[in-house]
Amino acid sequence: MKHEQLIRFVERNVPVDRFDIDLIENYFEPVAVNKNVVLEREDKIANHLYFVNSGFVRVYHLENGEEITTHINCQLNFITSFNSFITATPAQDNVESITPCELLRISKKHLDALYQQSEKWTKFCKKIYEQSLTFNEQRMKDILTLPAEKRYLKLIATQPEVIRNVPLQYIASYIGIKPASLSRIRRQVIS
Missing domain, CATH: 2.60.120.10 (Jelly Rolls)
Incomplete structure (x- = not known):
């Protein structure tokens, strides 16, 4: 159904x-x-x-x-x-x-x-x-206060399915960085 x-x-x-x-x-x-x-x-x-x-x-x-x-x-x-x-x-x-x-x-x-x-x-x-407002407020705070690597790590921890299924250029834009920066961060996280 x-x-x-x-x-x-x-x-x-x-x-x-x-x-x-x-x-x-x-x-x-x-x-x-x-x-x-x-x-x-x-x-x-x-x-x-x-x-x-x-x-x-x-x-x-x-x-x-x-x-x-x-x-x-x-x-x-x-x-x-x-x-x-x-x-x-x-x-x-x-x-x-x-x-x-x-x-x-x-x-x-x-x-x-x-x-x-x-x-x-x-x-x-x-x-x-109410849940949406809370999520969006936290997301805005994260973008303004967390460094890019921590934003990426938080996305891995909270929404791993996004990391597995969404193209990197969309993920980079979503966390507020350029794709090249995300590639660098991913290499650092993996190693």
Whole structure:
């Protein structure tokens, strides 16, 4: 069942019943994409929120012709161009599959309907929002205060699946360094 992982993810945070499961199955549409597919595009309104069943997705923007990866998401998490999706304004970044992905997507209209119909979904989203804020605050602090090697080592410790599955140029950008610097750090860590 395509929705099974999302249902289990929700259940780990709030108890759900058959009604809530039916809502999830009705509102979240399964989609499969190949790698390097742009799901949401800069300068367009982000139409969907994605739950990653499998694969890796990144958020990036262009800065002086260079792609800057600001977020890498692996399975069992949500991703989109959040500001655009929430405010219905043009996105300032792109959302792209890094690997082939199995996703569940929901439109803003259906997400709002889900909030209206399920108090449990609202509680679940509040928990996810709080976790996301905490993660992003810590990530920003790490980028500002930790040297590059420590940022890389922390990524290895906390998200080893990213290290194993995501191209180095995206990892380098994500931790705020150039690919050549990451190669040097990796050689030092390995030796």
